Amino acid sequence: MHHLTRAVTALAFVALAHAPEGRAQTSPGPAPGPTTGRPTAPVTKVLALGTLTIRGAPDPAAMRQEARDTLDLHLSGAIEQWYFRPGDAGVVVILNAHDVASARAILERLPFVRDGVLSFEYVELAPLVPLRALLAPG
DSSP: OHHHHHHHHHHHHHHHHHSGGGSOOOSSSOOBOTTTOSBOOOOOEEEEEEEEOSSSOOOHHHHHHHHHHHHHHHHTTSEEEEEEETTTTEEEEEEOOSSHHHHHHHHTTSHHHHTTSEEEEEEEEOOOGGGGGGGSOO
16 A cells, blocks of 8 residues: 555656646646636544644543444544554544534544643645646657
């Protein structure tokens, strides 16, 4: 799977590099962004990188509640995927959200976030629009 990810990333960069004026020219497709000149795409997910702000393990009862609340958000569709970051005492969460504010509002429902035990950095994700150039005729 890692090789597939690298191949898709490489294709995207090739598509950008070989398009006129350094951007993919396709029709129809997203319009160029106002400041970058690159095609824009809607944000479809938000990646949240969580880090524990305390030393040591949280209280076991608090951990159970955090796990229940996280599972509830997953089962409701707000959290698509969630992972532990080995060796880093942190988590990675992929949310079904269209902006950071929505993702933050979802995660602020969790007790660890409300209590300052867990803090997050957010990254908006969108489809890899430059790959559209590979679908262009010719």
